[in-house]
Amino acid sequence: xxxxxxxxxxxxxxxxxxxxxxxxxxxxxxxxxxxxxxxxxxxxxxxxxxxxxxxxxxxxxxxxxxxxxxxxxxxxxxxxxxxxxxxxxxxxxxxxxxxxxxxxxxxxxxxxxxxxxxxxxxxxxxxxxxxxxxxxxxxxxxxxxxxxxxxxxxxxxxxxxxxxxxxxxxxxxxxxxxxxxxxxxxxxxxxxxxxxxxxxxxxxxxxxxxxxxxxxx
Amino acid sequence: xxxxxxxxxxxxxxxxxxxxxxxxxxxxxxxxxxxxxxxxxxxxxxxxxxxxxxxxxxxxxxxxxxxxxxxxxxxxxxxxxxxxxxxxxxxxxxxxxxxxxxxxxxxxxxxxxxxxxxxxxxxxxxxxxxxxxxxxxxxxxxxxxxxxxxxxxxxxxxxxxxxxxxxxxxxxxxxxxxxxxxxxxxxxxxxxxxxxxxxxxxxxxxxxxxxxxxxxxxxxxxxxxxxxxxxxxxxxxxxxxxxxxxxxxxxxxxxxxxxxxxxxxxxxxxxxxxxxxxxxxxxxxxxxxxxxxxxxxxxxxxxxxxxxxxxxxxxxxxxxxxxxxxxxxxxxxxxxxxxxxxxxxxxxxxxxxxxxxxxxxxxxxxxxxxxxxxxxxxxxxxxxxxxxxxxxxxxxxxxxxxxxxxxxxxxxxxxxxxxxxxxxxxxxxxxxxxxxxxxxxxxxxxxxxxxxxxxxxxxxxxxxxxxxxxxxxxxxxxxxxxxxxxxxxxxxxxxxxxxxxxxxxxxxxxxxxxxxxxxxxxxxxxxxxxxxxxxxxxxxxxxxxxxxxxxxxxxxxxxxxxxxxxxxxxxxx
Numbered sequence: 091x092x093x094x095x096x097x098x099x100x101x102x103x104x105x106x107x108x109x110x111x112x113x114x115x116x117x118x119x120x121x122x123x124x125x126x127x128x129x130x131x132x133x134x135x136x137x138x139x140x141x142x143x144x145x146x147x148x149x150x151x152x153x154x155x156x157x158x159x160x161x162x163x164x165x166x167x168x169x170x171x172x173x174x175x176x177x178x179x180x181x182x183x184x185x186x187x188x189x190x191x192x193x194x195x196x197x198x199x200x201x202x203x204x205x206x207x208x209x210x211x212x213x214x215x216x217x218x219x220x221x222x223x224x225x226x227x228x229x230x231x232x233x234x235x236x237x238x239x240x241x242x243x244x245x246x247x248x249x250x251x252x253x254x255x256x257x258x259x260x261x262x263x264x265x266x267x268x269x270x271x272x273x274x275x276x277x278x279x280x281x282x283x284x285x286x287x288x289x290x291x292x293x294x295x296x297x298x299x300x301x302x303x304x305x306x307x
Numbered sequence: 308x309x310x311x312x313x314x315x316x317x318x319x320x321x322x323x324x325x326x327x328x329x330x331x332x333x334x335x336x337x338x339x340x341x342x343x344x345x346x347x348x349x350x351x352x353x354x355x356x357x358x359x360x361x362x363x364x365x366x367x368x369x370x371x372x373x374x375x376x377x378x379x380x381x382x383x384x385x386x387x388x389x390x391x392x393x394x395x396x397x398x399x400x401x402x403x404x405x406x407x408x409x410x411x412x413x414x415x416x417x418x419x420x421x422x423x424x425x426x427x428x429x430x431x432x433x434x435x436x437x438x439x440x441x442x443x444x445x446x447x448x449x450x451x452x453x454x455x456x457x458x459x460x461x462x463x464x465x466x467x468x469x470x471x472x473x474x475x476x477x478x479x480x481x482x483x484x485x486x487x488x489x490x491x492x493x494x495x496x497x498x499x500x501x502x503x504x505x506x507x508x509x510x511x512x513x514x515x516x517x518x519x520x521x522x523x524x525x526x527x528x529x530x531x532x533x534x535x536x537x538x539x540x541x542x543x544x545x546x547x548x549x550x551x552x553x554x555x556x557x558x559x560x561x562x563x564x565x566x567x568x569x570x571x572x573x574x575x576x577x578x579x580x581x582x583x584x585x586x587x588x589x590x591x592x593x594x595x596x597x598x599x600x601x602x603x604x605x606x607x608x609x610x611x612x613x614x615x616x617x618x619x620x621x622x623x624x625x626x627x628x629x630x631x632x633x634x635x636x637x638x639x640x641x642x643x644x645x646x647x648x649x650x651x652x653x654x655x656x657x658x659x660x661x662x663x664x665x666x667x668x669x670x671x672x673x674x675x676x677x678x679x680x681x682x683x684x685x686x687x688x689x690x691x692x693x694x695x696x697x698x699x700x701x702x703x704x705x706x707x708x709x710x711x712x713x714x715x716x717x718x719x720x721x722x723x724x725x726x727x728x729x730x731x732x733x734x735x736x737x738x739x740x741x742x743x744x745x746x747x748x749x750x751x752x753x754x755x756x757x758x759x760x761x762x763x764x765x766x767x768x769x770x771x772x773x774x775x776x777x778x779x780x781x782x783x784x785x786x787x788x789x790x791x792x793x794x795x796x797x798x799x800x801x802x803x804x805x806x807x808x809x810x811x812x813x814x815x816x817x818x819x820x821x822x823x824x825x826x827x828x829x830x831x832x833x834x835x836x837x838x839x840x841x842x843x844x845x846x847x848x849x850x851x852x853x854x855x856x857x858x859x860x861x862x863x864x865x866x867x868x869x870x871x872x873x874x875x876x877x878x879x880x
Contacts, residue, residue: 287357
């Protein structure tokens with residue numbers, strides 16, 4: 091499991107699923123939105139927006155909202171497959187909404203065939219894709235002492251250089267968003283110019299030397 | 308004299324021209340043909356210039372692509388300690404979003420060109436040989452590669468009796484340019500492997516702890532010690548069900564069946580001499596600021612020694628219940644742990660240590676019902692609690708260790724010998740019913756337990772009196788509905804009034820004996836799911852009656868008490 095999956099499941103702790111305190115068993119519904127923007131090096135930024143019920147908001151604030159250091163520590167554990175470099179948390183007590191931004195490096199997995207791969211949890215369904223932007227959605231349920239439904243939407247924006255983006259093995263545990271970045275490096279202009287000059291030079295040489303030899307014989 | 312036009316030589320020199328030269332010259336090179344002979348030196352010079360320029364450009368192209376990559380890294384993060392009984396957890400990147408990795412290495416290419424053939428592998432000498440290298444063909448300049456290690460320790464690690472130091476070695480191999488020499492580096496760090504009975508409840512650094520939950524950040528690992536499939540646990544569970552003549556609790560999932568099974572389990576433990584093993588006769592501290600690692604034995608060891616600490620008994624209970632098909636939780640509260648069995652959405656807790664009366668401040672044997680009440684009280688009063696669902700967590704990867712083989716015949720004999728003990732009898736009499744309610748106008752009177760406390764009635768629904776047990780939530784309520792003379796109509800009005808306040812009441816049975824009506828039903832609301840029955844009758848000015856109810860999980864346990872109370876009801880004739 092890698093980046094998106096970790097983000098996805100990481101939400102449960104970030105949302106306060108880790109501890110059930112009260113005993114009310116009526117199911118609550120929460121909304122979770124994530125945008126995941128990648129550059130050609132596999133670095134990028136993720137932005138989470140979670141809207142909580144009143145009770146969840148209270149729990150979340152106790153666990154993380156008033157202790158961003160603990161949330162940051164927790165996210166670094168959850169998102170182990172990436173190198174997290176920056177963190178920002180904003181809370182809106184009126185809307186009971188938190189927005190968390192994390193910058194990371196080394197998000198997608200580099201496959202041996204040169205492609206980049208982002209694991210997508212099996213239960214996440216593709217809603218749409220427009221080449222660069224892919225949208226997935228799922229409904230998660232926690233059935234412990236605190237039944238909670240969570241509507242989740244994840245938007246993945248691939249780098250502009252991404253080619254051949256596709257969803258591999260959809261609907262399986264190995265579902266993954268895969269794309270390729272053309273290998274940067276040597277431009278072909280110098281190669282073509284050099285080859286052209288060489289060919290022209292050889293042609294001129296043939297005209298200048300070979301014909302003379304032929305006629306001399 | 309000037310020569311004629313056709314006598315003019317084609318070339319400035321006077322050499323004869325071959326047929327081939329003529330064909331080429333006329334057919335393809337006509338525009339230049341007249342000056343061909345004169346251009347020959349220029350062509351040769353141009354050829355040299357173009358060839359040299361071409362070679363230079365090709366060389367520049369070749370060398371521009373050979374900028375080397377440079378691999379950089381910080382010291383890998385290595386977990387300080389692993390619990391050996393949970394070795395399967397550390398091997399599984401799916402558990403808890405992969406947070407329980409042994410190590411994490413962040414590699415970055417800080418060079419100008421790609422790094423080639425980057426291979427990463429690791430070993431833990433004495434436990435894990437070098438792993439198959441994970442190879443990245445090309446790591447582009449500026450890119451970061453993160454490697455996280457989830458080691459697959461062999462079963463033998465769960466046989467470690469004491470903590471020991473192990474070493475993680477990470478091998479990096481790479482080329483800074485294509486076809487370049489292979490470079491290699493081995494990074495090392497030590498970590499601790501705890502003994503199989505050592506539980507680390509949390510790994511939050513002391514300076515980062517702010518709440519009780521921070522101390523128990525690794526609490527879910529306790530579920531790894533729940534071993535329902537251990538042959539020893541199976542034999543123990545079989546002895547319990549055999550003693551009660553079989554149990555359908557797991558299959559039926561009926562509240563009464565599950566409670567019967569729990570009672571049989573509790574009684575079996577008492578009868579067979581299972582003891583709470585706390586040194587002071589009180590629930591011991593688990594975890595805590597100064598006790599991050601505690602020795603906790605697996606259920607088989609608790610069964611064999613026939614004693615256990617609160618956390619050990621809670622784990623044993625969970626193992627038995629799971630083995631018999633019941634969903635259980637280990638409830639960790641401040642300085643204590645007990646088991647909760649979940650049936651039809653209702654939690655049924657049990658104070659596991661009550662098998663030893665002194666553990667719960669009693670002198671005489673504590674019957675199951677009291678042990679249940681104690682747990683209910685703890686459950687309700689604990690502000691800090693962590694419910695660990697055995698089923699959910701084990702499905703999520705908190706797997707039990709592979710246990711060493713054991714002489715099961717010997718176990719059977721030990722268990723059978725214990726089963727010959729004298730059956731336990733419930734020594735506690737029913738609740739004393741001593742307090743009495745008398746209606747101000749004498750319309751109704753009834754008795755109720757003197758230890759029940761008066762509660763705030765809700766006149767908006769016709770409720771004018773409330774008394775109940777704050778722990779078990781068993782209660783009696785008086786209802787008065789004026790200006791009607793049919794108890795069924797009165798009940799409908801009460802149902803509607805309660806419905807308007809957000810709860811749902813279902814009347815499941817109605818029976819009449821003369822003027823007296825008996826009702827049974829249940830109520831689902833924010834406070835939970837209650838079962839009740841009531842008796843109502845028309846009196847001067849309306850209908851009056853009482854209901855007796857409690858959470859469905861313990862309704863059967865209270866039925867005798869409720870019948871006692873019903874037997875004391877007197878209506879004004």
